[in-house]
Amino acid sequence: MKKQLVVAMTAASLLGFCGGTAVQAFDLGSILKVGGVSVLVSKYGDQINTFLNKLLMKNGVGTDYATKVVPIISGGTGKYIGAVQVVGPTAQVDKVKAVAQIEASFNGIARANALIPVESLDVTNMSRVQGVGVSATIDLKF
Template sequence: MIKKQFIAGVLAASLFGFGGGVMTAQAFDFGSVLKLGGISYLVNQFGGEINTFINKIFSQNEVTTDYATKVVPILSMGTGGYIGAVQVVGPKAQVDKVKAVGQLEFKFSKIARIKGLIPIDNINITNVNRVEGVGVSAVIDFKL
């Protein structure tokens, strides 16, 4: 039953989230749409439980924090697509402002790749502000 609800939610999120625009003549990857919508759905529906689970694992390994934590999606700053999730940590007032983490990726010559993870106050990548005093404590990779 939960699997059916999950699939229905993923389909609804992907259709409502991406179906409003006019499609141009290009290849359409339904799997990518499901993954993007699926990550958004998972974080919105289960972010609290994922956060509690991460905190419990950290506690079992004696790596606790007195700061607030929260799970938010990672947005590609290039495309605006949901590409994963992270747990952010910091003072409660600042953590409450975080709506996502923006990821910027840079290639350094041909020897390294740099991924910047920046806590931001908006899921609209055209109008974001960095949330100061908040860091990333865990990266969550979903297998969809």
């Protein structure tokens, strides 16, 4: 599993850097994290979702609604920054492609972090999926 992830991220990063002659400074950790979220959610999202559903049922807080694991994308940049489990009616959960995160500070005394289930990965044209909420956040280890 780790070997496949490393190979996939290495290949993706090499494809992204080949072809240009300009030298740029970059943060390899950020690249791996952004690429890693995409790879992990697409490859292991169903397994993570099953794990979370069993965990919630075991603790008496399961749901009869549909659930799915999707990436969190930054509302400002569109970068993949994490993953969450969404919950709601099946038809609505099926529409969710990601959860957009929008952050703001309120007068220096509070920080808001809104998580909005959306129909697209395009942050310039976000459309909220009504009736769907976030039931769990997932910390991904890189």
